[in-house]
Amino acid sequence: MNAYVVYCHPDPESFTAAIRDRAVDGLRNAGYEVRVSDLYADEFEPAMSRQERLNHMTPHARHPDVGRYCDNLRWCDTLVFVYPTWWSGQPAMLTGWFDRVLLRGVAWELPEGATTVTAGLTNVHRLVVITAHGSSKFLNVVEGETGRRVVGRAVRVLCHRFARTTWLALYNIDRSSAAERQAFLDRVERRMHGLGQPARRTSSGRRS
Amino acid sequence: MRVVLVVAHPDPNSFSHAIASTATAALTRAGHAVTVLDLYAEEFRAAMSLDERLAYHSERPILDPMAERHAGIVKHAEALVFIYPTWWSTVPAILKGWLERVMVPGVGFVFDEKQHVRRGLTHVHRIVGISTYGSRRIYVRALHDNGRRTLLRALRLNTAIFTRRSWLGLYQMDNRTVEQRAAFLRRVDRKLRSL
Numbered sequence: 001m002n003a004y005v006v007y008c009h010p011d012p013e014s015f016t017a018a019i020r021d022r023a024v025d026g027l028r029n030a031g032y033e034v035r036v037s038d039l040y041a042d043e044f045e046p047a048m049s050r051q052e053r054l055n056h057m058t059p060h061a062r063h064p065d066v067g068r069y070c071d072n073l074r075w076c077d078t079l080v081f082v083y084p085t086w087w088s089g090q091p092a093m094l095t096g097w098f099d100r101v102l103l104r105g106v107a108w109e110l111p112e113g114a115t116t117v118t119a120g121l122t123n124v125h126r127l128v129v130i131t132a133h134g135s136s137k138f139l140n141v142v143e144g145e146t147g148r149r150v151v152g153r154a155v156r157v158l159c160h161r162f163a164r165t166t167w168l169a170l171y172n173i174d175r176s177s178a179a180e181r182q183a184f185l186d187r188v189e190r191r192m193h194g195l196g197q198p199a200r201r202t203s204s205g206r207r208s
Numbered sequence: 209m210r211v212v213l214v215v216a217h218p219d220p221n222s223f224s225h226a227i228a229s230t231a232t233a234a235l236t237r238a239g240h241a242v243t244v245l246d247l248y249a250e251e252f253r254a255a256m257s258l259d260e261r262l263a264y265h266s267e268r269p270i271l272d273p274m275a276e277r278h279a280g281i282v283k284h285a286e287a288l289v290f291i292y293p294t295w296w297s298t299v300p301a302i303l304k305g306w307l308e309r310v311m312v313p314g315v316g317f318v319f320d321e322k323q324h325v326r327r328g329l330t331h332v333h334r335i336v337g338i339s340t341y342g343s344r345r346i347y348v349r350a351l352h353d354n355g356r357r358t359l360l361r362a363l364r365l366n367t368a369i370f371t372r373r374s375w376l377g378l379y380q381m382d383n384r385t386v387e388q389r390a391a392f393l394r395r396v397d398r399k400l401r402s403l
Contacts (some may be wrong), residue, residue, distance in 0.1 A: 010258040046255050091304070
């Protein structure tokens with residue numbers, strides 16, 4: 001069981017950093033081997049360069065600073081994204097990570113004449129997003145929940161055919177109480193721990 | 209109208225830049241005042257820094273002179289035009305970062321006393337998005353076209369109440385013939401001349 005956590009927040013003392021710590025605890029306690037990438041600590045460059053754009057269709061054309069991310073992507077069976085939602089989606093840092101790391105020969109293949117990519121990350125059976133929103137659930141639905149769809153659809157199609165997605169979100173964070181935030185952190189750790197357990201169903205039919 | 213045209217493509221020889229030239233010419237001919245913000249040419253920084261994050265809710269959320277200049281231009285805009293290639297169903301990182309670092313509280317929106325978001329771009333009456341896609345239209349729709357939604361919904365919520373929106377998409381970009389691309393540029397020209 002290999003879990004790869006991609007974490008993105010500029011502030012090491014943010015609530016998002018606390019989420020990452022609790023998620024990693026939950027995964028480790030469940031028996032996962034965990035690797036973490038901290039994009040801000042790595043000083044990752046999110047803007048795809050002109051040369052990378054020109055090499056886009058060339059398989060295995062990796063810029064040197066993305067190689068280890070590609071290796072981690074191929075190593076994991078559980079892929080976890082931890083980030084704050086800004087303008088209804090991922091921060092530019094993580095958007096750029098998708099742009100530059102999801103490469104041909106790593107994350108996708110394009111058969112001759114096809115217009116849609118085929119999955120390259122068939123090793124990934126579980127996608128997890130853990131995020132905090134400043135705004136309400138209602139406002140995010142009106143805005144179109146673009147961050148949720150980017151992972152749940154655009155990244156999801158690159159994974160194993162039967163990959164499942166888990167979405168954990170805290171809304172209205174600026175107006176939340178300390179108790180609500182604490183409860184969310186507990187929920188994150190519980191759910192991450194639960195990923196390592198065989199599925200059980202309660203009498204009401206819900207997954208426990 | 210005062211139009212701000214935002215372009216996000218790393219290659220100056222790209223089709224996105226051809227679209228931008230066509231759009232600028234069409235708008236100028238129609239008598240609009242156009243300001244082009246070519247994010248890659250200006251080497252706009254995509255990622256919000258720690259200092260900017262910490263200043264986000266303060267009186268002065270913009271720390272970078274380039275972001276400040278862009279915000280000053282946006283504050284006088286009556287129309288916003290975005291031109292970009294769609295990658296992973298959404299906008300390129302540099303354009304996402306532009307929204308995060310320029311459309312800050314006091315520019316893109318304002319917080320009221322209850323910390324609720326209120327419109328900040330009430331001077332903008334028109335949003336136009338032009339994007340190129342590698343996939344077929346039906347596939348783009350299935351993936352939810354998140355870049356389009358970010359601009360026509362999330363950003364639209366902050367502009368004037370009766371803001372009109374337009375979207376022009378060139379799908380299956382890599383399989384298009386020269387004639388089809390030229391036809392798309394004519395479509396861009398027509399749309400922007402009648403803005």
